[in-house]
Amino acid sequence: MTQILKARPSKKGFTLIELLVVIAIIAILIALLLPAVQQAREAARRTQCKNNLKQLGLALHNYHDVYNGFCLGMGGTRWNGDFTGNWGRLNGLVPLLPYVEQANLYSQISSPLAGGPINGTWPAMGPEPWITDYRPWRTQVAGFLCPSDEKPDQSWNGGRRPIAKTNYGFCYGDSIAFNGDGEGNAWTPTRGLFSPYKSYGFSDCTDGSSNTLLMAELCRTSGGNLILGGTASNISGMNTDPTRCLAAISTTDRQTFANGVTLQGWSGDAWCDSNQSMSGFNTVLGPNSPRCALDGWDGSWGIYSAQSRHTGGVQVLLGDGSCTFVSENIDAGTKNAAEVRGGKSPYGIWGAMGTRNGGEVINQ
Template sequence: MRPRLSHRGFTLVELLVVIAIIGVLVGLLLPAVQAAREAARRMQCSNNMKQMGLALHNYHSAYNRLPQHAGGTAHVANGPDNWLMLSILVPMTPFIEQQALWEQISNPYVSSNGTNYPAMGPAPWNTGYDPWRTTVGTFRCPSDPTVASAGQFGMNNYGACMGDGINWTDRGGINDNGTDGNPTAANQYLRGMFKNRRATAFRDVLDGLSNTIMMGELCTDAGNREIIAQPVFIDNGDVFTNPTHAKCTTNAIDPQRPQFYLPSANLNYGRADQWNRGHRWMCALGMYTGINTIRPPNKESCQSHNSDGREGTHTAGSRHPGGVHVLLGDGAVRFITDSIESGNQNGFIDQPGIESPYGIWGALGTAAMRETIEADSF
């Protein structure tokens, strides 16, 4: 007689236990995988800023000055020019391995629609110019998922630091035709590494390059009413004297969802000319390529008047948890937490030469206020 062999399989209970164990392990592993991916994206973002730091230092070595924020060609009546509105990202292109793009911009160019454009291109709100619709990878943070639609301008996640002032940061006291507007008043508020329509150099940084922010992160607006990604537009000049104006910081924010604005907040969505933060890498207006060190990182921004071309609190922001990257004048990249000491948020620069009212954050934005910052304080 042959012995009968017994083939015993998994019972239903055993199978369910195995599935439950696998589910628990996946649940434990998934956050670790997501954290590892974000760490890689954050490292790539830091590398982007380091590349831009090298580009700025190489530019300074070549020309003995920094690229001018709000540079280009002055406006003339009925003339082909860019209204002195080009950001520092434009002259940086040949220093970040974008020589082909720079040659298109710096020479007369026939766009794909057959239009002839002059050297240095048209105004940064001209949608027919091919280079303005080009997205440069180095100017984008990999943690920011927002993408440009077909035909829109190229996006960016990094902006020039204009210090801790508000007034005159749109045009630097210089008229569109290049003549002086109000340089005396502008000098009171233009206290950062970059000053719109004014040439700056490392010799101007009396606070020390390692204590002065040169560039910082900003979020591109995805149209989701996020406070980190789009400023509130207020038709009220009080933003000049009160950075924490209620129309921006209290009445505009949803108390139930404090990371978002209320539906009643004026964000100027739906405009054909795309007034969205970070949506024009070539445009020097603070709305698109500027940050100031007034509101702490990842707080709300506020745009003065119902226009994209005016001053405001253009706050640094990112999609990295807990803070933003900044590029210091010496080329170092630091991660600044949201909790950095930011002083008196109701303060205002009402006279020349005063210490920044916005604490360590404000002092990091100023270039020549002789403010002492401890190395381990940020």
Template sequence: MKSLTRRRGFTLIELLVVIAIIAILIALLLPAVQQAREAARRSTCKNNLKQIGLALHNYHDVHRTFPPAISAQNDDANGYTEQGNWGWPAYCFPFLDQAALYNQMDVSGQSLAQALADPVLASVAATPLPVFSCPSDPKPEINDSRRIRDSANQPHFVAGSNYVGSAGHNFSRMVEPVGTEFWNRPTGIFYKNSKVRIRDIIDGTSNTILVGERVYGKLPVSGGNNGRAGTAFGTSGSTGDWRGIPDVSFAAGVPMNDTLHWAFDRATSSQHVGGLHFLLCDGAVRFVSENVNQGGGGWGHDNAVYELLCAINDSEVIGEF
């Protein structure tokens, strides 16, 4: 007669213990996985800025100047335009392995407004360019928050960019001087029809910001206004002191990551924890803490570290950053 062997299974308590252990392991591993992914995204963002820095310096080597924030070719009698102008990112295309795109859009031969009037080119302009995209920032492929008008005044949306050039300390001085005092004129690299040379940066290329980050939407920690990012092709000017230049540039008068400021969409911001990446004029990329001295968040004349970093010739001593 065969003896019966009793098979022992899991008790309910043992099963619950195993499930609890697995849940604890997942809870421990998930943040580590998320941190590793964010570290990879930050590395990609930093590398994007390095490539942009090389492109800007190669442009400077060829043209003996950095490109303008926008090249305003179609202003009216009052200096305004509602039609599209090429921005500094488009002038970098040949130095970012995008020479074919540069030639197809005919950047050197026509305005952005004229290019967008062609349905084929308008579609091309809506194609995202990875080098201008920070992977940490969730956003649509086209920047549907910044409208650009073609030569028939029809609106278009183009590929977005998380990287905007430094116009200096004050967003209301992104265009042209309104006086002789230092704070009443553009103080950065990128403003309307700018032609800044390396030799003009008397504060030193390692102490001057060239390009910074900007998010598309809101920051999760504070809500507030949308950053609206920038565009990878250019801008439509508007009837105002800054005339659309925030589509491709920023000013330090608005503190970084300050989503509650009404002009947050003309500032810098990022989804990285604790600060932002900035490309300096010497080609280095620095991660700058959001707690750096930024001034009062007004019109940008507090001589704060962040403001001084965005000015090319203030001749002030800059603190730690």
């Protein structure tokens, strides 16, 4: 009788070596693909950030068409006691609300709002911009945030205020102590297109709108002693020698402030607050340089540099409505030069971009 032998199925699987080889190949592929994925995500975030600035540029132009000038760098209602007015301390983002599809929020602010401590209402145009019980100040406008920055934290954690945030600030020119708020230097206006209690327009921009900054990015604090988002306080003499601000940087880690430097979390911390430390910048030190204040008050003058978490520079909005990326290595002129009241900026191309009428010629 003939027997038919059937082949037994092989039970052989991957050997340990083969399995390790497969795992190694997968790990290599992941290592190769992950940076590309991260770069693609950052490119998308950077594009969104640029679009945010473009929308703000369109809003500023529409506002200018209506009022024949840009919004005040600082303005508002008189203060006659707690909760009676906003202390004249609202920035340009507030009047721009109707032009960025936030008419409802602006309506809440511009009219008396129920729930306040005086006769049950809040005053028209709101109370002081640090009053946390006032709902509009806590309302976060998505278009005011750069998606590459830290997630907004409306808590007292790390010195932050429970107020909505911003990543975009107004240009005060190359002014340091001459910041227009009256502290120490009377009411000397800034040299940028934004200044406290004064409106400038295209007619004042004799340097040309395509050469003059309107806005740029700001970083919000992530805690710790990082330069991005932090502000060194109690730094004196910067108006005569801006390198005093640079001296606050650590000598061992150029991304952080030195140990012992008193730090504040003001940058972008309150979207509505007009203090330059909160929602402004000047063009003294180049992009991503430190931000430094004369003292521990958020209204003090200082060097408030534009900052971004996009690698290598910051995105800016120019007077003609265009947006561009400015390298952190842009010519910033003589770093230890004293600020000036008129004429050409001593702070190179970056300083010239900040002034509205310095008479500089910028070769792009």
